[in-house]
Structures are given as C-alpha cells and as structure tokens.
Amino acid sequence: DGGITQSPKYLFRKEGQNVTLSCEQNLNHDAMYWYRQDPGQGLRLIYYSQIVNDFQKGDIAEGYSVSREKKESFPLTVTSAQKNPTAFYLCASSEQGQETQYFGPGTRLLVL
Amino acid sequence: GENVEQHPSTLSVQEGDSAVIKCTYSDSASNYFPWYKQELGKRPQLIIDIRSNVGEKKDQRIAVTLNKTAKHFSLHITETQPEDSAVYFCAASINQGGKLIFGQGTELSVKP
Numbered sequence: 001d002g003g004i005t006q007s008p009k010y011l012f013r014k015e016g017q018n019v020t021l022s023c024e025q026n027l028n029h030d031a032m033y034w035y036r037q038d039p040g041q042g043l044r045l046i047y048y049s050q051i052v053n054d055f056q057k058g059d060i061a062e063g064y065s066v067s068r069e070k071k072e073s074f075p076l077t078v079t080s081a082q083k084n085p086t087a088f089y090l091c092a093s094s095e096q097g098q099e100t101q102y103f104g105p106g107t108r109l110l111v112l
Numbered sequence: 113g114e115n116v117e118q119h120p121s122t123l124s125v126q127e128g129d130s131a132v133i134k135c136t137y138s139d140s141a142s143n144y145f146p147w148y149k150q151e152l153g154k155r156p157q158l159i160i161d162i163r164s165n166v167g168e169k170k171d172q173r174i175a176v177t178l179n180k181t182a183k184h185f186s187l188h189i190t191e192t193q194p195e196d197s198a199v200y201f202c203a204a205s206i207n208q209g210g211k212l213i214f215g216q217g218t219e220l221s222v223k224p
Binding site: 031033040041042044048050058059090094098099100101102103104105106 | 116118121144146154157158201210211212213214215217
C-alpha cells in the first residue's frame with residue numbers, strides 16, 4: 001500500500017466550489033476505487049474503475065465525478081452538488097482479478 | 113444489494129484477553145471476506161482475509177472463521193496488546209468488479 005499516494009492530506013472547500021482529490025499508484029494495478037468515510041461509520045463506495053477509460057458508479061456517486069485517463073491515476077472531483085462533502089476520502093487499488101484492495105493515506109475534506 | 117452488519121460497535125478488553133468481532137452478510141454469493149485495521153487518522157490496513165472455500169484461517173494471534181450456512185464470519189484476536197487498539201472493519205465481496213461492502217466498524221480498546 002506504500003505505492004498509493006493521495007494529495008492533498010487536507011483540503012478546504014468553499015461554498016459552491018468544485019475541488020479535486022488526487023490518487024496515484026505505481027503498483028501497476030488495474031482497478032482503482034474511491035471511498036468516503038464519515039466519523040463512526042464504515043467505508044462507502046463512491047466510484048470505481050476496472051480499466052482505463054472506464055468507470056462505474058458506486059453506492060453514493062451523486063455530487064461526485066471521476067476520470068481514468070491513465071492506469072496510475074484516478075482523480076475524484078467533489079462538485080458543488082455535493083451538499084455535505086466533509087469526510088475522509090480514501091482511494092484504493094487492486095490487481096486485475098484480485099479482490100484484495102490496498103488503500104492510500106486519505107484526504108480529509110473540510111468545508112469553510 | 114449486499115449488506116454487511118458488524119457487532120459490537122465498541123469493545124474494551126484487558127491486555128492479554130481475547131477479542132471477538134462478528135459480521136453477518138446478506139448475499140449468499142459473497143465469496144471473499146477481508147478484515148482491515150484502521151488506526152486513528154490512518155489508512156485501513158488488511159490484516160487477514162478468507163475465501164468461501166475455507167472455514168478458518170490463522171495468522172499468529174489473529175484468526176478468522178466463516179460459517180457460510182449462517183452467513184457470518186468472525187475475527188478472533190488472542191493475547192491482545194495495547195497496540196491492537198484500533199477500529200476494525202469487516203467486508204464482503206461477490207467477486208464482481210471487486211466491489212467490497214464494509215461493515216460499520218468496531219472500535220477496539222485494549223487496556224494495559
């Protein structure tokens with residue numbers, strides 16, 4: 001999991017602003033995932049991608065968007081449509097055909 | 113869809129005692145069950161996993177058991193140590209796109 005990086009560590013969003021969270025991996029993993037974690041709760045899947053130029057909605061995709069133009073990168077945009085964005089965002093990746101997911105260090109998003 | 117319930121939400125034990133965390137899942141097609149440990153503000157780390165063709169798996173002080181008939185699986189930690197204190201998450205996967213459904217988490221506190 002040391003091969004997955006997320007930036008920034010902390011991110012502040014103003015009202016009506018879109019912000020983008022970075023996720024990069026050098027593990028040559030095909031699949032990448034974005035999760036949202038709220039205090040005292042489990043991880044909820046936002047979006048996932050099994051291959052470059054393809055991605056699927058998870059359970060809570062509304063107000064978020066992603067792109068997968070490169071195998072090693074899977075950025076997440078939190079749009080102004082997401083009314084309650086304050087949370088800890090975790091990116092993960094896995095090898096093709098393998099269920100085991102490895103997580104990045106996370107980005108904590110706060111609203112000003 | 114798949115749902116994973118985890119109990120208890122908090123667990124406090126004395127150092128040296130055993131700790132057991134239980135999860136139930138709803139979809140009988142689930143075939144992969146990982147456990148993650150998350151320390152405060154850190155990324156979840158995989159500690160052990162089990163597949164549906166196995167009933168039990170051990171790794172030093174950690175073991176996981178699976179009962180497919182009852183659709184539940186448990187994490188057992190023996191000889192607990194203060195450094196075991198963390199939040200533990202169970203998850204289940206149907207091996208379709210590698211989607212993991214997480215339980216709500218158990219905050220384990222090991223008192224010296």
